[in-house]
Amino acid sequence: MRLLKRSIYLSFLLAVIAVPSVAQHSPDGRLVTPDEIREGLTPDGSRWVTFGGDYNNHRHSPLTQITPENVHELVPQWTFQTNVLEKFETTTLYRDNVLYVTGPLNTAWALDARSGRPFWEYRRELPEFLTACCGLVNRGFAMMGDKLYMVTLDAHLLAFDSATGRIVWDATMADYTQGYAATIAPLAVNDKIIVGVAGGEYGIRGYIDAYDAETGELAWRFYTIPGPGEPGNETWAGESWRTGGASVWVTGAYDPELNLLYYGIGNPGPDYHSESRLGDNLYSDSVVALDADTGELRWHYQFTPHDLHDWDATEVPILADIEIDAELRQVLMFANRNGFYYTLDRATGELLVAEPFVRTTWATEIGLDGRPVLLPGHVPNEEGEITCPDLRGGTNFWPPSFDPQTGMFFVNAREGCMTYFSWVQEYIPGQRFTGGSGQYITDDPDMPHYGALRALDPTNGERLWEFRYPTPSGAGLLTTATGVIFSGDNDGNLLALNSNTGELLWNYQMGATMWGTSPITYMLDDRQYVLVPAGTTLTAWALWEE
Amino acid sequence: MDPPSLKKTIFFFVRQLTSRTSLAVLLCALVGGPLGAQDVPPTSEFADDPEAIRIGMGVYRLRCADCHGTDARGVRAPGLTQLWASGRTDEGIFRTITQGVPGTIMRPIDRIRTRDSEIWQVIAYLRSISTPTTTHPMGDAGRGEQIFQASCSVCHQVNSAGGRLGPDLSRIGAARSVDALVDRIRGEREMRIMATRATVGGAMVIDKNFAQTSLTAVSGESMQGVKNNEDLFSIQVMDMAGRIQGFDKEALQMLEVSTESLMPAFGPETLSDAALEDLVSYLVTLRGHDAAVQ
Numbered sequence: 001m002r003l004l005k006r007s008i009y010l011s012f013l014l015a016v017i018a019v020p021s022v023a024q025h026s027p028d029g030r031l032v033t034p035d036e037i038r039e040g041l042t043p044d045g046s047r048w049v050t051f052g053g054d055y056n057n058h059r060h061s062p063l064t065q066i067t068p069e070n071v072h073e074l075v076p077q078w079t080f081q082t083n084v085l086e087k088f089e090t091t092t093l094y095r096d097n098v099l100y101v102t103g104p105l106n107t108a109w110a111l112d113a114r115s116g117r118p119f120w121e122y123r124r125e126l127p128e129f130l131t132a133c134c135g136l137v138n139r140g141f142a143m144m145g146d147k148l149y150m151v152t153l154d155a156h157l158l159a160f161d162s163a164t165g166r167i168v169w170d171a172t173m174a175d176y177t178q179g180y181a182a183t184i185a186p187l188a189v190n191d192k193i194i195v196g197v198a199g200g201e202y203g204i205r206g207y208i209d210a211y212d213a214e215t216g217e218l219a220w221r222f223y224t225i226p227g228p229g230e231p232g233n234e235t236w237a238g239e240s241w242r243t244g245g246a247s248v249w250v251t252g253a254y255d256p257e258l259n260l261l262y263y264g265i266g267n268p269g270p271d272y273h274s275e276s277r278l279g280d281n282l283y284s285d286s287v288v289a290l291d292a293d294t295g296e297l298r299w300h301y302q303f304t305p306h307d308l309h310d311w312d313a314t315e316v317p318i319l320a321d322i323e324i325d326a327e328l329r330q331v332l333m334f335a336n337r338n339g340f341y342y343t344l345d346r347a348t349g350e351l352l353v354a355e356p357f358v359r360t361t362w363a364t365e366i367g368l369d370g371r372p373v374l375l376p377g378h379v380p381n382e383e384g385e386i387t388c389p390d391l392r393g394g395t396n397f398w399p400p401s402f403d404p405q406t407g408m409f410f411v412n413a414r415e416g417c418m419t420y421f422s423w424v425q426e427y428i429p430g431q432r433f434t435g436g437s438g439q440y441i442t443d444d445p446d447m448p449h450y451g452a453l454r455a456l457d458p459t460n461g462e463r464l465w466e467f468r469y470p471t472p473s474g475a476g477l478l479t480t481a482t483g484v485i486f487s488g489d490n491d492g493n494l495l496a497l498n499s500n501t502g503e504l505l506w507n508y509q510m511g512a513t514m515w516g517t518s519p520i521t522y523m524l525d526d527r528q529y530v531l532v533p534a535g536t537t538l539t540a541w542a543l544w545e546e
Numbered sequence: 547m548d549p550p551s552l553k554k555t556i557f558f559f560v561r562q563l564t565s566r567t568s569l570a571v572l573l574c575a576l577v578g579g580p581l582g583a584q585d586v587p588p589t590s591e592f593a594d595d596p597e598a599i600r601i602g603m604g605v606y607r608l609r610c611a612d613c614h615g616t617d618a619r620g621v622r623a624p625g626l627t628q629l630w631a632s633g634r635t636d637e638g639i640f641r642t643i644t645q646g647v648p649g650t651i652m653r654p655i656d657r658i659r660t661r662d663s664e665i666w667q668v669i670a671y672l673r674s675i676s677t678p679t680t681t682h683p684m685g686d687a688g689r690g691e692q693i694f695q696a697s698c699s700v701c702h703q704v705n706s707a708g709g710r711l712g713p714d715l716s717r718i719g720a721a722r723s724v725d726a727l728v729d730r731i732r733g734e735r736e737m738r739i740m741a742t743r744a745t746v747g748g749a750m751v752i753d754k755n756f757a758q759t760s761l762t763a764v765s766g767e768s769m770q771g772v773k774n775n776e777d778l779f780s781i782q783v784m785d786m787a788g789r790i791q792g793f794d795k796e797a798l799q800m801l802e803v804s805t806e807s808l809m810p811a812f813g814p815e816t817l818s819d820a821a822l823e824d825l826v827s828y829l830v831t832l833r834g835h836d837a838a839v840q
Contacts, residue, residue, distance in 0.1 A: 132659075133659070134659065135659060136659075384616070419607075419616070421603075421604070421607060423600055425597075425600070425601070426597060432601070432664075434604060436604060437603070437604035437605070437606075437607040437608045438607065438608060439607045439608065439611045439612065439616055440612050442612060469778070470776075470777065470778065489777070489778060491777035491778065492777075493777060493778060493779065507778070507779055509777075509779075509780075
């Protein structure tokens with residue numbers, strides 16, 4: 001007993017001497033360094049420590065134990081249930097045999113990856129009145145040092161002690177009573193935590209924030225709608241910039257060499273009413289490239305100028321270096337809700353490729369000037385006008401994936417059309433502010449409503465193969481080095497396909513759809529696991545073993 | 547009671563339904579509830595607020611119109627323009643929206659995503675487009691019931707008697723307007739849709755939950771009936787006797803799912819106008835109690 005006490009005392013002394021500089025570089029297995037996040041997924045499968053697997057958001061694992069030939073031998077190892085109403089939209093993180101999971105309704109867990117049993121559980125009291133438009137969800141943790149970072153529905157950013165779940169600091173991002181919320185998975189970059197605010201349907205003015213990872217102090221803020229006197233403010237008629245939305249609710253990408261962050265920006269508001277906000281409405285529906293140290297805008301590209309169909313550009317950007325016209329280009333790949341797929345030069349913002357990947361009736365093409373060539377008759381009105389895609393778009397926030405070995409880009413695409421309506425609406429702080437509505441068209445054979453997993457060639461936007469679903473899927477994707485792609489359909493089936501051909505290899509009925517969730521994969525005790533959040537359950541899969 | 551006097555009684559009954567003062571009495575008599583409960587005034591504070599009605603229209607179009615129709619006259623689900631005329635109350639409609647209708651595609655609205663005020667705004671919108679009276683069938687409900695037993699009960703249940711292939715009609719009189727009933731029995735809406743779609747050549751599923759289905763399993767077992775559900779890998783079917791079975795598609799050697807409902811269209815040659823009037827006169831009396839629908 002005395003020995004134990006002495007040992008604890010020594011440990012305490014050592015800790016006092018060692019902190020805080022050791023925290024970033026300790027060999028302790030549970031600490032995450034910026035270099036590790038930069039390296040991304042390792043061949044030994046020992047970690048998944050950021051939203052997209054790496055800063056490029058490839059969601060492509062080098063692991064090779066699970067193959068197209070044996071994927072049908074996957075069996076569940078355990079299931080974890082949240083016991084919370086509402087569903088997962090999270091990407092789980094994995095480090096040192098522990099899983100870090102965020103759930104809906106301001107919940108989070110650290111789970112034993114061997115058993116699914118929790119080490120700790122976190123639950124934050126929900127305020128009585130929340131305005132999150134589209135589900136009280138959360139898209140995941142960020143990790144750095146010995147801390148985890150999570151946003152809350154009442155627009156706070158929390159830092160946790162990853163071992164205990166204790167809150168280390170709590171920063172207020174916005175006033176939730178004014179329509180702001182937060183659902184994004186933070187991104188840990190250098191010494192900062194990058195987040196954004198949701199609330200595009202509530203007349204907010206959006207922004208991206210960087211907080212000091214150690215202290216929680218605000219380091220910089222980038223308003224996604226320029227204020228008076230700033231370039232771009234003139235793209236908002238009158239005072240419409242004040243309530244123009246342009247929220248940020250899906251995690252971006254980061255290029256460490258250029259030190260640039262890339263974030264997709266949400267729709268302008270009110271969503272459907274043109275006269276309420278004449279102009280291009282920058283930087284709504286754009287991708288912005290920001291200096292990671294200062295938040296300064298380096299370039300932007302607007303996919304849908306003056307959007308009238310709620311086509312947030314809050315899809316996940318993917319970075320890679322690919323050969324286009326015999327030249328190696330540093331690119332950013334983006335399958336957009338407006339129905340077009342884009343490849344951009346990520347150093348300059350130059351548009352390289354723009355092709356529709358679903359049926360689009362509002363624009364014929366993207367012109368040489370980078371602007372869509374509009375077709376007439378696609379301005380919503382009181383009587384209703386029909387446009388494809390529908391408001392959920394050609395795709396949406398569910399993550400795509402990219403296989404750097406084959407250069408194929410994968411996306412769960414949606415086909416469908418909608419009758420869009422609009423009218424003048426008065427802005428009331430904290431109230432829904434959309435200036436219209438839409439009605440899905442689901443029973444017209446001339447406007448089929450279905451989904452498809454599609455493989456695209458990012459050098460020209462051409463479709464390489466597709467696997468069709470009866471109805472649109474909202475599942476995120478995961479590919480592996482052996483040529484397996486994991487997806488899900490809208491009926492609750494978890495699917496494994498051959499990523500080179502689209503051939504279905506294996507399926508399992510999960511009982512809930514993978515709405516916005518992506519599987520992750522990692523090694524544990526020499527076995528490759530696939531972890532799948534769906535509905536209110538998290539299931540870990542591995543190959544059958546005697 | 548001879549038929550003419552029954553007819554008069556039904557006519558009187560239906561006339562009474564149109565009177566607001568006797569509405570509460572009748573409704574209470576039907577559901578057996580206390581009179582006081584029906585005296586509660588509409589709690590929708592948005593009833594006369596044009597902005598709220600407009601917001602309600604927006605929510606309605608996004609969340610309700612797919613099944614109930616942009617004009618609220620019904621597509622896969624009941625028309626809603628005569629809710630008040632048929633005796634529903636704001637509070638009852640609020641409960642239906644929040645609790646859903648058990649056994650139907652009408653699920654409870656997601657309360658986490660939807661504020662109560664938005665539901666009241668939808669109700670205010672529906673009130674603003676509601677029509678005060680319904681048309682009233684003048685037929686003989688007694689004869690109508692006989693027609694129902696002979697032609698409809700093989701597929702439809704009323705008060706736990708009848709077939710199970712089609713929807714339960716125990717409260718169809720409260721759920722559908724007379725016009726909607728006539729349309730459905732005659733198949734006129736479906737024919738209109740087919741006519742407008744003729745140019746694109748596609749037959750369509752009228753109601754995908756009642757599509758005619760025929761299958762043969764590898765084991766030799768075969769089944770004819772209606773589809774209850776389907777995904778990429780499996781199908782769930784009810785056969786003509788009301789037995790429910792599911793099959794893995796891999797285990798089937800033959801599967802045919804028709805794009806048409808099993809419910810036939812009864813044109814004037816099979817159901818005369820007079821017989822239809824009788825049948826509908828019977829159907830409007832079906833207002834069976836359902837705890838979720840008051």
